[in-house]
Amino acid sequence: MTPRKRHVLLLWMLFCSGMTEAIEPISTSIAVGMAAALTGFLASYQNIFYYFHECCRPEWISFNRTGLQADLERKMFGQHIASRIILKAVTGFMSNDNPKKPLVLSLHGWTGTGKNFVSELIANNIYKEGMDSSFVHVFTSELHFPHAKQFDTYKSQLQQWIKGNVSNCGRSMFIFDEMDKMHPGLIDSIKPYLDYYDKLDGVSYRKAIFIFLSNAGGENIVQTALDFWKAGRGREEIELKDLEALLSLSVFNNKQSGLWHTSLIDKNLVDFFVPFLPLEYGHVVQCAMAEMNARELPPNLKVAKQVAKDLVYFPKAERVFSVKGCKTIESKLNYYT
Structure with a gap:
């Protein structure tokens, strides 16, 4: 930061926070002149504030396709299906200035296979602040929805959280971890926000990203990988078609999946069921x-x-x-x- 900009930022902070009162006594004419000069100078640097405080603007939210591809190739191991789906899905969505609905990804597989990690890679290549961005929101079942008796309260809170954050920034990301521990039916409370609506109560959700992480369906993925191995076939031969239908069906019928009998699956609102293979x-x-x-x-x-x-x-x-x-x-x- 240049000395000139640093000086302007300090004056801006003093001016906005009311700290100018701390340098009294000062004449009204000097104060007015100082404010006028500051206002005029800031007019020339009207976007300077956005460089120091995260805002819902391209300076802070800009998709890096090359970066995501490189991260998936260099940091994700043994997940050829997941890497391919995620790169194409996120690239297609972020390249569309007018998507018809939010991007909804449901990531499935055993623990330690990279579901949380790939969510971090996506965030790092969209938001300048990565997972620390104020526009990335992580929900975990045991922390945010621990008590079954408060199910109705959780539904209302979840709706308010989603609506409030998307109202603040349309390019928000919501990550739901431990979906297999979530109360069945809870996720259905946000179904309208994932559907093909232009706006709901004046808010558009079409540019948001929702990512569900779950161990549910892991047994089916492992069995498929094991079957390929026993048949002497390489894991790279496993394709999405070998798993997707089986995965969505098992998740829909699994009461511990968080997506049990959910209308999100019935209405085809989940864009991709992404399988994470067991690691060798x-x-x-x-x-x-x-x-x-x-x-x-x-x-x-x-x-x-x-x-x-x-x-x-x-x-x-x-x-x-x-x-x-x-x-x-x-x-x-x-x-x-």
Whole structure:
């Protein structure tokens, strides 16, 4: 920041916060002259405030397709289906200035396979502040909706939270974690906001993004991956068509999915059911190497292999898939470094 802009910002803060009273005594004429000069100067830099305070403007919200693609290729391991779907879905949605409905993604798979991580990658490549953006909102079942007896209250609060935040910024993102622990039917309370409406009570929700994260359906995904492995077929041969219909059906009929018998599925409001495959030994090694890089540690393949080796795999005899994916890599690496 140049000294001139720093000076202007300080004056702006003083002027807006009422702190000018702290420098009394000052004559009315000087105060008026100072305010006039400040107003005139700020007119030349009318957008300067937006560079220092997050706003719902392109300076703070701008999709980086190249960045997302690079992140998915370099940081997401073993998820060829999820990476392809997410890149295309987010790119298509963010490139459309007039979408017909919000983007709704439902991510499914066992713990440690990358669902939370990919949500972070999406946020990092849309919002300048990433997950710290005031326009990214994360809901977790056990924290925000812990008591079944308060179901009706939660429904009302959830509607108000969504409406209030989208009113503030149409390009808002809502992430619902632990969907498999959410009370059945709760998510249906926001169904109108995900539908093909131009506006509801004067608010347009069409540019918002909703991401649901769930372990539900993980068993079907694992079984499909296991079947391919037993048949001697590579995991890269698994396609979305091998999982999507089975996944949406199992989630719809699973009372623990958070989407049990939901009208979101009935009305086809979920744009993509995204499967996350169980991770193999090689993927866990990649996770360990990536964590070393993130910590700016010297790459050590021997340590990465040892970390991966210490995890629990299934089937027990063949040790093909990691039970917890890459979830415990960070703590395991602490032990070896």
